[in-house]
Amino acid sequence: MKSAFFLLITFLLVNCTHDSSAKKNTSLTESWAFPYFKKVDSLNPILQPTKNLSFIDPVTKNKVFWEERNVLNPAAIVRNDTVYMLYR
Numbered sequence: 466m467k468s469a470f471f472l473l474i475t476f477l478l479v480n481c482t483h484d485s486s487a488k489k490n491t492s493l494t495e496s497w498a499f500p501y502f503k504k505v506d507s508l509n510p511i512l513q514p515t516k517n518l519s520f521i522d523p524v525t526k527n528k529v530f531w532e533e534r535n536v537l538n539p540a541a542i543v544r545n546d547t548v549y550m551l552y553r
Contacts, residue, residue, distance in 0.1 A: 512536040512552065 518532045539552040 510536070512539055 514532045514534055514536045516530060516533045519528050519530045521527070522529050537553050539550060541548055541550045543549075
């Protein structure tokens with residue numbers, strides 16, 4: 466019972482500390498943001514689906530064309546001179 470109480474107190478302290486530090490760091494996160502980003506619709510879509518990409522679903526054993534219809538929510542990061550792009 467003592468350990469459960471200790472865990473509860475620890476959890477509450479960590480979460481309270483985390484929330485207050487998040488408010489303090491708001492100005493830090495705003496400093497790196499793109500303040501004047503403008504979406505250019507004439508360049509869209511940047512990504513288009515590729516109908517021939519597929520894999521075998523391990524559960525149903527069916528061939529799934531995972532990119533045949535949509536390409537959504539792209540994001541990119543750079544690490545060690547390599548660009549990694551994630552999308553769904």
